[in-house]
Amino acid sequence: MAVHSTAAFASPELCNKTLQGSLLPTANTCFKPREGFLCLNRSLSRYASPQRHRNLSSVVVAATDTEVSEDVKTEGTKTDDFLTRIYRLPSMQSMIDPQPFTISSVDEGGVKDWHPATVLSVVEVAAGVRRIVIEAEISREMVSIENAYTAAGRLAQLKVNGGTVVKVVASSPPFSLRANEPVLVKARGDIPSGMTKQAQYYLSVKHPLELLVYEAETPQVFSLKEGDEVELGPFNFDGLDLRPVMFLTRYPTLLFFASGKGIAIAKAIIEARDNDVGSMNLGRRVDIRLFYWSPDPSKVLFKDKFEVWENEKLKVRPAVGALEGQDWDGHVGTFMSLWDDDDIEYDPSTTGVIVCVDSMAKAEVDKLLADAGIPEKQFCKGDLSAAGITKLVSAWHLSAGNIGAHILPVKDLL
Template identity: 35%
Template sequence: HQEHKFEAAMGNMATEVDTKTPRYFEAEVVRVEQVTKSVRDVTVLAEVSRELVPLTQAYKQVGQRATVRAAGANGAGAQVPISSAPPPVEVYEESLDRLRGDIAASDSKVQLEPVSTLTEVTLRVDSARHRALYGLEPGDKVETGPFAGMGMSFRPMQFIFGYPTVLICANGEGISSAKALIECGASDRGLCFHMREAVRLYQREEQDGSLAYADRHANWANAYHVDVHPVKRAGGAHALQDAFDADDLEYDPDATAAIVFDGGDPGFKMSALKMLNDAGVNPDVIVQATKDGDAIFLENHAVTDDEKRRKGIA
């Protein structure tokens, strides 16, 4: 009987995948860059294989945080902002093929060791908040665990020709998230800024008056079509509005979307939302950082009787 065959097959399969128990993997530091006087970008080779890291714990969306701890340590690690783009789907192809059971016609289905997939992930390390990580040098080892949060959903503005103009307001650690989004480029994780008419990044100065990633701004303009406009820290609540007013941007409010990376500063967030409101940008296409974000994956669940009937297996 078809139903009995289904139940017998299900009995030989895992009915629940453990996606809640955190797993940590060794990661080697490959590069360290000084971003500001007190912030460094620490790039590690992190494990991202879908066979080893479940989707619920993977880095899949800008705005998530990495969980990092010292090599050999026990307990939960520190949550650290990420300043590199999420890996494109091509990185996972081999491990995804394994999970689906895809094999070549000449191969036999046998038990294989899980595929390890290492890719560069850049951590924004602050000297005050991440003291144990700030002194890392190339060759040092740490452990990376689950990537926390859901990140930010940019679905409202993914229609390139509907929103040819994008305004980005970034402050503090939010600048690292802005960098990650910009450098997604044309990947499935990005917004294809290079195909839009105008993209502006209004970036707030650091405490010492410098601009984070100033050495990358020329490349952002040439490769990604993103023009950076500094926001003076000394300007207070009106600094963001002053930077926008000084810009010679011509735009259609109905064809403009916006992103606010406030870096946890409610004052900057209020200033950004007021500026965008005064500019006539539709609130429905203003994306802000949220605590949980939008779920972009399907949870594992048991197959119900209704689903069996719909699939013709009951």
């Protein structure tokens, strides 16, 4: 069986048709797709019986309203109003389109370090920089949680044509827990009375993974074309330790400083959905700002995202070092001058900072934050040098139907 996007089965009879829906309540949907997803959890053992699972057809569920009736659309509008009154706080849930994923049954599986991945799209975002999306295997039956993409800043390890291992920074959020929920329900092994537990099949979960690739650093990955095959290995034990600024009430103001490939890490954190893996729950904070510096306008990445982020709660403050004869209506200068030119009002004791800058900007940002009076214990800083990002060791536990993570710096374990 295959489930595409964020909805699932409502009954066994639906296995031979195409469904439409989304887990997120919008003006075009209500909670019915979500109920269908929960129904999958309750009914999974029925699909797992050896008499039935071999005959299941693929079920593709797209996040559109093609088959949503008019009464559901009306009900969905009322649901939105209800949610607004209940939560009373902005949410980042609608900031980005729900990332589609596909769940399918396969006969062979098991945890492996390396899995094949297909290139889905290649987009040139700047001279010598491309955004490459690959289809990654993320099923917990195939990829151990220690090797999975669970924290912004962890580097994807790739092999092209069986060559040497190269590391590339991911610019999409860590994979949602929801994509693996059916896998975890199956792994829990709940079955009806009278059935015998036995391995029947594996669930494969394919999820898009967006990579920011520089030609100068990884030319073999940069040259990939749509449809090419690569090998995706374990995400190495790198990442940003976000615990110092995790508390919403203690740090209602959250500042991002990004330059170079650090903008990819900032994007991954910004676009993580509230209450999901890698999320900082930005929609529930008071003031969130991104200070982003590039050498010149041609090297400003993800410009198409700025307006989307601005429409939510994030305030984007881009700057360039020099115009180089190009059009630019933003700030021209350094991080320091950009900070001085901004209208931010903040309390140093309640301001958290996430720093994702390259080595050239590190000293300047350190001085800026020291002058701003923000205590260093409220920083989350990443080293974007060739050596990688802040080394961390992750201690994970997997419970029945839930995933938890505790990220510990190496120095705390020595």
